Amino acid sequence: xxxxxxxxxxxxxxxxxxxxxxxxxxxxxxxxxxxxxxxxxxxxxxxxxxxxxxxxxxxxxxxxxxxxxxxxxxxxxxxxxxxxxxxxxxxxxxxxxxxxxxxxxxxxxxxxxxxxxxxxxxxxxxxxxxxxxxxxxxxxxxxxxxxxxxxxxxxxxxxxxxxxxxxxxxxxxxxxxxxxxxxxxxxxxxxxxxxxxxxxxxxxxxxxxxxxxxxxxxxxxxxxxxxxxxxxxxxxxxxxxx
Amino acid sequence: xxxxxxxxxxxxxxxxxxxxxxxxxxxxxxxxxxxxxxxxxxxxxxxxxxxxxxxxxxxxxxxxxxxxxxxxxxxxxxxxxxxxxxxxxxxxxxxxxxxxxxxxxxxxxxxxxxxxxxxxxxxxxxxxxxxxxxxxxxxxxxxxxxxxxxxxxxxxxxxxxxxxxxxxxxxxxxxxxxxxxxxxxxxxxxxxxxxxxxxxxxxxxxxxxxxxxxxxxxxxxxxxxxx
Ligand SMILES: Nc1ncnc2c1ncn2[C@@H]1O[C@H](COP(=O)(O)OP(=O)(O)OP(=O)(O)O)[C@@H](O)[C@H]1O
Ligand SMILES: [Mg+2]
Numbered sequence: 496x497x498x499x500x501x502x503x504x505x506x507x508x509x510x511x512x513x514x515x516x517x518x519x520x521x522x523x524x525x526x527x528x529x530x531x532x533x534x535x536x537x538x539x540x541x542x543x544x545x546x547x548x549x550x551x552x553x554x555x556x557x558x559x560x561x562x563x564x565x566x567x568x569x570x571x572x573x574x575x576x577x578x579x580x581x582x583x584x585x586x587x588x589x590x591x592x593x594x595x596x597x598x599x600x601x602x603x604x605x606x607x608x609x610x611x612x613x614x615x616x617x618x619x620x621x622x623x624x625x626x627x628x629x630x631x632x633x634x635x636x637x638x639x640x641x642x643x644x645x646x647x648x649x650x651x652x653x654x655x656x657x658x659x660x661x662x663x664x665x666x667x668x669x670x671x672x673x674x675x676x677x678x679x680x681x682x683x684x685x686x687x688x689x690x691x692x693x694x695x696x697x698x699x700x701x702x703x704x705x706x707x708x709x710x711x712x713x714x715x716x717x718x719x720x721x722x723x724x725x726x727x728x729x730x731x732x733x734x735x736x737x
Numbered sequence: 738x739x740x741x742x743x744x745x746x747x748x749x750x751x752x753x754x755x756x757x758x759x760x761x762x763x764x765x766x767x768x769x770x771x772x773x774x775x776x777x778x779x780x781x782x783x784x785x786x787x788x789x790x791x792x793x794x795x796x797x798x799x800x801x802x803x804x805x806x807x808x809x810x811x812x813x814x815x816x817x818x819x820x821x822x823x824x825x826x827x828x829x830x831x832x833x834x835x836x837x838x839x840x841x842x843x844x845x846x847x848x849x850x851x852x853x854x855x856x857x858x859x860x861x862x863x864x865x866x867x868x869x870x871x872x873x874x875x876x877x878x879x880x881x882x883x884x885x886x887x888x889x890x891x892x893x894x895x896x897x898x899x900x901x902x903x904x905x906x907x908x909x910x911x912x913x914x915x916x917x918x919x920x921x922x923x924x925x926x927x928x929x930x931x932x933x934x935x936x937x938x939x940x941x942x943x944x945x946x947x948x949x950x951x952x953x954x955x956x957x958x959x960x961x962x963x964x
Contacts, residue, residue: 574871585866589884589960599870631961
């Protein structure tokens with residue numbers, strides 16, 4: 496399968512602390528890859544390197560024949576093709592759901608007001624938020640806010656979605672709606688790199704799982720492979736309750 | 738207490754009528770000076786806060802020193818210094834512009850502090866969300882960060898703006914014919930306190946709408962929250 500995202504020999508240090516060590520990971524078209532591992536193992540940092548919210552120290556990240564880390568890469572152009580969803584949603588509180596989705600369509604993609612609105616409504620509708628176009632984030636539940644955030648990313652037509660613990664900040668009864676949205680994205684062929692502690696969901700939905708520890712990917716495979724690996728560290732993790 | 742005497746001294750219609758044109762002229766000077774101070778002070782303060790985003794460390798330190806000095810110094814001291822000091826180096830500025838320069842600089846210093854605190858209060862996640870969609874730093878600032886920072890700043894900015902703008906009354910110390918100065922002159926000519934009452938009412942008429950405007954701005958930025 497042709498990789499959409501091809502991470503090669505990636506290193507990242509914060510000062511003296513080496514947080515990512517020789518990361519190599521391919522994410523194929525339409526694949527859902529989970530990053531799991533203990534706290535502080537570097538999952539978020541790896542994800543944030545993929546759209547250069549963090550600047551890696553060295554290595555390469557290829558996407559569509561472009562090395563995202565190359566000096567002459569227009570990262571703002573590439574970021575439209577790399578959606579990101581955050582644990583804390585990070586919706587713009589001064590804008591309605593619709594305006595949240597429209598902003599980058601207008602500013603980055605230069606779409607007309609009418610066209611941006613049409614796209615925003617379509618994406619929000621897909622996320623089951625047809626009744627919520629005009630609501631401000633403060634008027635939405637956490638689960639609805641996260642689905643607005645997903646719509647905001649999807650509206651730009653990304654090739655890959657980076658999701659950092661998209662359900663961790665949600666009350667338990669709201670998690671299901673967001674996971675459902677992720678299932679639908681996968682079914683629609685979206686490529687996803689997901690950090691999550693939802694192990695039951697990972698077992699069911701992930702195509703591949705990368706288990707990280709102390710800045711390295713120490714195990715990699717399908718959920719079934721990792722669960723079958725006797726004595727594997729990922730096994731205990733992935734087999735967990737959540 | 739003699740009520741009719743009170744009315745004659747403080748609310749004397751004849752005196753009021755006589756000095757109304759002078760007071761109106763003073764009010765006009767106060768209003769125009771205030772508008773110019775507010776506009777220039779807030780714009781300069783915002784510009785300085787934005788500059789601070791891109792300045793190197795030593796530049797920030799210089800700016801902070803400048804801002805702290807302006808916040809520490811009494812406005813009257815600066816006014817007297819500029820008005821009586823500058824001519825001795827061959828530069829003389831009219832009373833109106835001395836007040837304007839002084840109050841603009843002082844307001845800009847306070848405004849810079851307030852705007853900067855507002856900018857810093859916006860969570861990093863807001864920047865990251867916008868940047869992750871391909872927006873530039875400038876676009877993020879304009880569309881995402883500043884609108885939220887403004888909301889945080891409005892109450893403090895209102896207080897400071899009104900507090901500093903009221904210092905236009907210090908113009909009376911260097912003989913500028915603003916509202917209070919005209920009232921004082923009228924007082925000494927008429928021996929009657931009515932012009933002072935009129936000036937007080939004048940200040941209310943000038944500044945109450947400003948407070949109402951600030952209240953309106955705050956309400957219009959509730960963004961779905963009722964409280
Ligand atoms: N901006 C930063 N400056 C310095 N160190 C950082 C920074 N961001 C992360 N780190 C360090 O890098 C390491 C990896 O952090 P990261 O957030 O990637 O872990 P994680 O696997 O996402 O953990 P969690 O499951 O708790 O979210 C940690 O030791 C963390 O303290
Ligand atoms: Mg993390």
